[in-house]
Amino acid sequence: MRQGQRREKEPKPKTCASGRKRKMSTKYKIRDQSKLHSITFSVVEWVDVFTRNLYKDILVENLKYCQENKGLILYAWCIMTNHVHLIICSEEGYNQEDILRDFKKFTSKKLVSVIEDNNQESRKNWMLWLFRSAGEKNGNNKNHQFWQQDNHPIELSTNEMMQQRLDYIHNNPVEAGIVDNPEDYLYSSARDYAGIKGLLEVEFIQ
Numbered sequence: 001m002r003q004g005q006r007r008e009k010e011p012k013p014k015t016c017a018s019g020r021k022r023k024m025s026t027k028y029k030i031r032d033q034s035k036l037h038s039i040t041f042s043v044v045e046w047v048d049v050f051t052r053n054l055y056k057d058i059l060v061e062n063l064k065y066c067q068e069n070k071g072l073i074l075y076a077w078c079i080m081t082n083h084v085h086l087i088i089c090s091e092e093g094y095n096q097e098d099i100l101r102d103f104k105k106f107t108s109k110k111l112v113s114v115i116e117d118n119n120q121e122s123r124k125n126w127m128l129w130l131f132r133s134a135g136e137k138n139g140n141n142k143n144h145q146f147w148q149q150d151n152h153p154i155e156l157s158t159n160e161m162m163q164q165r166l167d168y169i170h171n172n173p174v175e176a177g178i179v180d181n182p183e184d185y186l187y188s189s190a191r192d193y194a195g196i197k198g199l200l201e202v203e204f205i206q
Contacts, residue, residue, distance in 0.1 A: 014073050014203060016089035029153045030097050033090055036075060036205075038154040038165045041104065041147055042083035044134040047127055050081050054118070055111060056187050059084065060199050062107050067201065070099045075203050078169045078188040080176065085169040087156065087205070100151055108146035162205050166193075 016034045030037055043049050050056045056079045066072035071094025076087035090096045112131060115121055131144035138145050156162045170182040170190035182190035191198040 014091055016073060016091075029151075030095075030155075032155065033095055036087055036089050036156040036162060037096060038152075038156055038169070039086040039088060039096075039100065040083060040152040041100070041150070044145055044148055045130050046082045047130060048081040049111065049115075049127065050079055052121075055114065058110055058114065059107060060187070062103060062110070063200055066099055066103055070094065070102060072099050072103075073203055074189075074200060075205050076166050076169050076189045076193075077200065077202070078172050078185070078190070080172055085172060087162070087165060087169065089203075096153075097151075104147045108144070111146055112144045159206075166205055 016036070050059075059079055063072070063074065063077065067074060071091035073089040073091060074086065075089065076085070078085045088096055088099070090099060112128070115124055115127055118124060121127075128144070131146055134145035135143050138149075154161075154165065156165055170188060170193065173179045173185040173188060173190075174182055179185045182188065183194035183196055185191075186199065189198055189200065189202045192202050193204070
């Protein structure tokens with residue numbers, strides 16, 4: 001059954017993949033591709049990288065790329081100063097953990113590169129040192145590590161869980177004292193749910 005629909009009329013709304021389960025190692029926790037999942041991933045050492053719009057825009061651009069090319073279905077999102085919240089599903093033939101892996105891999109390299117080239121970044125040397133130190137502790141990384149490894153997936157199996165998580169994500173900037181109302185925050189799908197055109201297309205949780 002379709003989990004949501006676009007605000008704009010579409011001839012064929014996107015739907016989540018079938019309920020086929022995929023064999024995977026124990027480090028993956030997304031078991032059912034037909035279910036919506038709440039995802040949270042954070043910068044190593046909780047570094048406040050995303051205080052600058054330049055860096056947040058890179059995430060927005062690549063979420064859009066994943067929507068158009070990787071089968072990502074996005075129901076909610078919010079970029080905070082050091083972590084990202086998403087509610088996602090995947091189109092038929094795609095896997096949510098693969099989408100997240102590719103997204104994190106690309107944005108990690110891109111963000112480190114942009115930080116290295118940003119002469120106006122006063123925290124550059126400190127951040128690069130932290131990312132390099134994190135990479136040295138992780139055998140899976142050749143150089144820098146930008147993101148913490150876990151995505152903290154939560155399967156949203158009921159409407160109540162979906163609504164609770166949606167409210168939590170959208171209220172993050174309010175709780176952090178960044179804005180007074182969820183829809184005032186540009187880098188969030190709260191604007192779409194309030195009837196304001198946001199930065200990314202979203203499917204709506206009903």
